[in-house]
Amino acid sequence: MEGRLVLAGTPMGAVGDASARLCQALATADVIAAEDTRRTRTLAAALGVRITGSVVSFYDHVESARIPDLLDRIVAGATVVLVTDAGMPSISDPGYRLVAACVQRGLPVTCLPGPSAVTTALAVSGLPVDRFCFEGFAPRRSGQRRNWLATLRTEPRACVFFESPHRLADCLADAVEVLGPDRRGAVCRELTKTYEEVVRAGLAELADWAAGGVRGEITVVIAGAEPTAPAPTDLIAEVERLVAAGARLKDACARVAGPGVSRRAVYDAVLAARRGGQAPAVGPAGAGPDSLGPG
Incomplete structure (x- = not known):
């Protein structure tokens, strides 16, 4: 059989979001490359799936070292399933380098569609998102963050990005100064999880809300600039x-x-x-x- 790489989207929180194809892939994969092997085994147990293949770690610091062996296994006919802790591999998560290596070698790559915080946040934001840009994680330092926000002043597309809960208040305060207090936005917290929360308001109001402290995984959507x-x-x-x-x-x-x-x-x-x-x-x-x- 021809080997292949399978990118598999995993639930962001609610286990019931797992697809039947994900369950089958976890059960039949020759190799599961997991960002966190313990989380993957916990997910499989919650789904009632018995893993029969090998499970190897595949996180940022070992990604490059793991790629040659995974490529050799695919060449030998193995099906390698790549999963991250939550959501879709390669989207601000490990996976891009392995995909690129497979493409360079002419090896098959496919994807099992699944949850993504990007599209989920866009859908519930209540903002015009027929066109959008994804910016990954916001820059950590205020100066770099302000320079990045300045590029959004005239950006007509909605912008979606990830932010640490510890930096969210500072990020939104910078956004108020750079983009103005009335630019609309949405902060999506703990999407699909028990304490899911979506706060929709102008940036100034969002900054005031975040100043009180926020916990959980955060995805932010900022409305596109009004055409002038x-x-x-x-x-x-x-x-x-x-x-x-x-x-x-x-x-x-x-x-x-x-x-x-x-x-x-x-x-x-x-x-x-x-x-x-x-x-x-x-x-x-x-x-x-x-x-x-x-x-």
Whole structure:
């Protein structure tokens, strides 16, 4: 039989979230590479699964050393199932390097879909998350964290990331200063577990809440930046380009105008720029500034 690597998502808390395919994989794997072998054996026992293969540790500090042997086993025909403590391997958990090594060797890699704190937090956040970016863990140091948060000022996508409960209050305080007190967010604590809690509010309110101390595993979602309309003067060059290509001025203004910027405002900006010598009055031969009216 051809060997393969199987990435298997494990429950974040509620054992009942385990899939039937996960149970089968744990029971039939030749090798289980586990971030914490004790947790994996405990999970198997809770699921009523008898592990028949070998179980080896696969956490950050031994990951690189374990890869050659696991690759050799896959080449020899073994099915290696990779599990982490909770959620999906490779998502801020061990796994990426082993996947990359398998891909480089041309070895089969597949995945058993399962729980993920990223998508779970997005789903319950109550924020627009049709587009999002995942940032892993927030930087530990305040200076680096503020620089990172600054990149989110104009980010239109929702941002989801992990944070330590001990640093959450400081992280949210920095977010208030960098992103503003009213930017919406959600702090998701202990997802799928007994004491699950989701707090949804503006960043200032979330920071005040976190200042009292928070425990458990934390996933944070911050809403994307509201789109800002460009200034009419920012659109002058595009209008002049369209006019130079043969468009009438009023038509060019209508084409570049959009939400928050009227074609009249764009038109007035173009005329003001032409009068002030800021932009050349280019256009078809013999053409002068047209009006926004008919003709």
